[in-house]
Amino acid sequence: MNPNIPKRPKRQVNGAIDGENTLPLAAARAPSSTGVIDNHETGENEAGEAIEDQETARVEAIEQQQSELPTHLPVEAPPSRITIPRGKALIGIFLLAIVVFSALNAGYAQFIGSQGWALVLGGSSNANNSNPLDKVKQQLHHSPTPGVSATTTPITPAQYIDAIIQNMTLDQKLGQMMIVQFYGSSYLPDISTMINQYNVGAVLLFTANNNIINKTQLTGLISQMQHDSTHNGIPLGIAIDQEGGYVDRLVNLDGPRPSATSLGATNNPSKAQAEGVLDASNLTSYGFNLNLAPVVDVNTVYNPQLYGRTFGNNPDIVTRMAEAYLQGLQKSGKVFGTLKHFPGLGDVATDPHIGVADVYRSKSQLESIDWSPYRAMIQQGNVHSIMVTHDILHAIDASAPATLSYRVVTGILRDELGFQGVIITDSLTMEGITALYSESQAAAQAVEAGDDLLMGASTPQILASMIQGIKQAISSGAISMQRIDASVRRILTMKYELGLLTLPNN
Amino acid sequence: MSQTKDKEMIQSGVTSTQQEKRIFYTVIGLTAFETILVTLALVPPQLWTRLLPGSSSAALDGPFPVALAPVIPVLLYVVPTLIGFLCRSWQKALLFATIPAWIGLGLFVIAAATKVGAFYLVSPSQVTSNVSVLELFAALGGIGWLARHLFKLNF
Numbered sequence A: 001m002n003p004n005i006p007k008r009p010k011r012q013v014n015g016a017i018d019g020e021n022t023l024p025l026a027a028a029r030a031p032s033s034t035g036v037i038d039n040h041e042t043g044e045n046e047a048g049e050a051i052e053d054q055e056t057a058r059v060e061a062i063e064q065q066q067s068e069l070p071t072h073l074p075v076e077a078p079p080s081r082i083t084i085p086r087g088k089a090l091i092g093i094f095l096l097a098i099v100v101f102s103a104l105n106a107g108y109a110q111f112i113g114s115q116g117w118a119l120v121l122g123g124s125s126n127a128n129n130s131n132p133l134d135k136v137k138q139q140l141h142h143s144p145t146p147g148v149s150a151t152t153t154p155i156t157p158a159q160y161i162d163a164i165i166q167n168m169t170l171d172q173k174l175g176q177m178m179i180v181q182f183y184g185s186s187y188l189p190d191i192s193t194m195i196n197q198y199n200v201g202a203v204l205l206f207t208a209n210n211n212i213i214n215k216t217q218l219t220g221l222i223s224q225m226q227h228d229s230t231h232n233g234i235p236l237g238i239a240i241d242q243e244g245g246y247v248d249r250l251v252n253l254d255g256p257r258p259s260a261t262s263l264g265a266t267n268n269p270s271k272a273q274a275e276g277v278l279d280a281s282n283l284t285s286y287g288f289n290l291n292l293a294p295v296v297d298v299n300t301v302y303n304p305q306l307y308g309r310t311f312g313n314n315p316d317i318v319t320r321m322a323e324a325y326l327q328g329l330q331k332s333g334k335v336f337g338t339l340k341h342f343p344g345l346g347d348v349a350t351d352p353h354i355g356v357a358d359v360y361r362s363k364s365q366l367e368s369i370d371w372s373p374y375r376a377m378i379q380q381g382n383v384h385s386i387m388v389t390h391d392i393l394h395a396i397d398a399s400a401p402a403t404l405s406y407r408v409v410t411g412i413l414r415d416e417l418g419f420q421g422v423i424i425t426d427s428l429t430m431e432g433i434t435a436l437y438s439e440s441q442a443a444a445q446a447v448e449a450g451d452d453l454l455m456g457a458s459t460p461q462i463l464a465s466m467i468q469g470i471k472q473a474i475s476s477g478a479i480s481m482q483r484i485d486a487s488v489r490r491i492l493t494m495k496y497e498l499g500l501l502t503l504p505n506n
Numbered sequence B: 001m002s003q004t005k006d007k008e009m010i011q012s013g014v015t016s017t018q019q020e021k022r023i024f025y026t027v028i029g030l031t032a033f034e035t036i037l038v039t040l041a042l043v044p045p046q047l048w049t050r051l052l053p054g055s056s057s058a059a060l061d062g063p064f065p066v067a068l069a070p071v072i073p074v075l076l077y078v079v080p081t082l083i084g085f086l087c088r089s090w091q092k093a094l095l096f097a098t099i100p101a102w103i104g105l106g107l108f109v110i111a112a113a114t115k116v117g118a119f120y121l122v123s124p125s126q127v128t129s130n131v132s133v134l135e136l137f138a139a140l141g142g143i144g145w146l147a148r149h150l151f152k153l154n155f
Helices: A010-017 A023-029 A035-041 A045-068 A086-112 A117-122 A132-140 A157-166 A170-176 A189-196 A215-232 A260-266 A269-286 A315-330 A363-370 A372-380 A406-416 A439-449 A460-476 A481-497 B002-040 B045-051 B071-086 B090-115 B124-151
Strands: A178-180 A202-204 A237-240 A336-342 A385-388 A422-425
Touching: A086 B071, A086 B124, A117 B090, A132 A157, A157 A481, A170 A178, A170 A460, A170 A481, A178 A189, A178 A460, A189 A202, A189 A215, A189 A460, A215 A237, A215 A269, A237 A481, A260 A269, A260 A315, A269 A315, A315 A336, A315 A363, A315 A372, A336 A372, A363 A372, A385 A406, A406 A422, A406 A439, A422 A481, A439 A460, A439 A481, A460 A481, B002 B071, B002 B090, B071 B090, B071 B124, B090 B124
Parallel strands: A178 A202, A202 A237, A336 A385, A385 A422
Antiparallel strands: none
16 A cells, blocks of 8 residues: 555544435535545555555445435334235226125125114014004003903994094104105005005005016905004005006006996996996905006097097986996995096096196086086995096186195185095195195195095105105194094995904904 | 434434324224214114104204215225225225224124124024124225225325
């Protein structure tokens, strides 16, 4: 080692190795004023170059080391993670989605279905978990002295029905005033909820709603609905509009039935009566107890909606044929018919499904034509229910459709024509009504008008909305509890007459 | 300059830890929320109608207002998926996603055994339904966890 070569201070290099600062390294490489360069310039070339080469190598080594140093302070290494390529993750999600889909049916039912957790724990009965029929039986069934067998107090049908009403909650009463529809061929959550939670009074089945597929399915469906309803207390009215002709809901099960128009054309009441008997037989075999027929509109103008559905354009023929059909239908006492569509669609061309029809006939015309069949048949005492539809009678009440008009429903049908049976509304969710009223408004106004059984709810949500509307009207005083009780009494009386309610045994 | 760099490095480490804590607490919160939703499904409708006599939808929607009610079933399925999404490991995803179902199922088994009878619980339909609940929640948690890998998430 050449002693003339000044020793480079070790500290300077160490500082560079430590990575404290890059400036000394730059300075070492710079061909200018450092001591190393100065030596090179003084002529001690060979030895100096060798040393410089060594220095350069060292600097490069230091730089290399520095570049390999971690850029962050040493921290705890993160836990190892599983990384899955996007494609595999997507396939996994797809496969799990299939599992979710298959598990949904059974798993979801635990949260909401008729066999869900809450219903298993709380039972399937309605709001107050009380069966009014059981309560009445308990009240009537008493044992005066220990050891003596219990006896049941004799009771008349009217007293029995009043006792049931006294033991019903408001929710149960309002439920009885609802005739609901649903979509599907089996006992799905919607209809199960409407029967079990809202205790609806009746269910209307339609082919268009996929309710009627075949005999076995239909019988099973009705049986299941009736089973749950009876378990809760009051059996259901199971309704259908089996008119024959174009409105033949059972055509795929029992074959075609003649239309009312073709029956009317024969002017032979015995044929109509025979059709009534046959319809009753078919309907009873499936479990139906309410037929929304016959149509007693006196058809005087062309109305495509009524084509083939009326017995004719003469009030007398319509009355005679409808009477005969009704007698045949109700002969067994297991199925009741329903006259429709009060106050009459014979003079309108508008379909109430899509709009509210206007009737400009005078009251005397209405009495002599449209109401003639109603008056005659009501007087005979064979009519248990009448359906009211949505046309506006300008001669009576131009402010509201007949369904929601007190003057038409109570004023004409109850007071003038003297009908004491069940008044059923046409569907309150038809466009003619929904264009003007919300479901809750329509329901409240229908009850105020005097209707007993409200049609239109097809989901629990719509049903809840309609019931809420009536409750609000009760709270505001627009509807009294006596008014509700009167409707429920008529509905229960009809069910008693149908044999759905029986007096407690002595 | 080196001190500044050190600070940044230290701060980034702290932020990562805080973020992990925040995610953990979110997962716990979501699990608790889901547990409440599942537990509400155990309450019989009769109780709701008794507690809320003025409501016509209590039998159907329980304590939830009509406007909010449709969201609840959606939440029942979205929350376990979200829990799985927030979990770094699949074991945690499955555990936290299914905890609400385990709790709900446990409460149901206790209540139903007392009220209905033990034999009811071993009926094939009940077993299928209850296993399906667990399967459902586990699958949803799994979907959430796999979704992390779709987005290449590292938190």
